[in-house]
Amino acid sequence: NAGVTQTPKFQVLKTGQSMTLQCAQDMNHEYMSWYRQDPGMGLRLIHYSVGAGITDQGEVPNGYNVSRSTTEDFPLRLLSAAPSQTSVYFCASSRPGLSYEQYFGPGTRLTVT
Amino acid sequence: DAKTTQPTSMDCAEGRAANLPCNHSTISGNEYVYWYRQIHSQGPQYIIHGLKNNETNEMASLIITEDRKSSTLILPHATLRDTAVYYCIVRVAGPFYGGSQGNLIFGKGTKLSVKP
Numbered sequence: 001n002a003g004v005t006q007t008p009k010f011q012v013l014k015t016g017q018s019m020t021l022q023c024a025q026d027m028n029h030e031y032m033s034w035y036r037q038d039p040g041m042g043l044r045l046i047h048y049s050v051g052a053g054i055t056d057q058g059e060v061p062n063g064y065n066v067s068r069s070t071t072e073d074f075p076l077r078l079l080s081a082a083p084s085q086t087s088v089y090f091c092a093s094s095r096p097g098l099s100y101e102q103y104f105g106p107g108t109r110l111t112v113t
Numbered sequence: 114d115a116k117t118t119q120p121t122s123m124d125c126a127e128g129r130a131a132n133l134p135c136n137h138s139t140i141s142g143n144e145y146v147y148w149y150r151q152i153h154s155q156g157p158q159y160i161i162h163g164l165k166n167n168e169t170n171e172m173a174s175l176i177i178t179e180d181r182k183s184s185t186l187i188l189p190h191a192t193l194r195d196t197a198v199y200y201c202i203v204r205v206a207g208p209f210y211g212g213s214q215g216n217l218i219f220g221k222g223t224k225l226s227v228k229p
Binding site for chain 2: 004033035040041042043044046048058088090092101102103104105106107
């Protein structure tokens, strides 16, 4: 299994541009989530999904959209990038049912100028 | 907000046991204690979890006090590769079929530096 994969690894955007961060998992996990991590901080939850077609907001959802059309994919869209969205973004997934352990992707480092 | 309190940083000599404390005085009866770690620039990695009994796996041991208000993660023989930020998290265990119960709430964790 590839586990949780994220693309791209690095991205530079100009203010106002839009883009989609990709996340995929091949473990048939129902639960998927997006976190951001700013320097010296812990991870903060942006959006999450408990299954295909179901999404909900986390702690810091403003400026981001998500959708979950398949079990495998959970893309994160930045609608109009702002410098405050400069961060490292992590995607995670969990097994269905008793989700004791979340598996994290390698992260996407985003810089907005 | 994170429901745990951890020291900001700790040092440990290579080969010695690293004991990382966590305070979770408001833990509920149905909440587990989870430990994750994050090695520089990588995604967090699950280490161990427990409810009230001590737990051990190939990575670490988890000691939970009888009143469950605090716990200690023990890395028995720390190596340089164990240098990381360690997060203590409390959360109910599944199954999760809706709502926010499945989410992990990360605090700032403890930065463990293992020194030669």
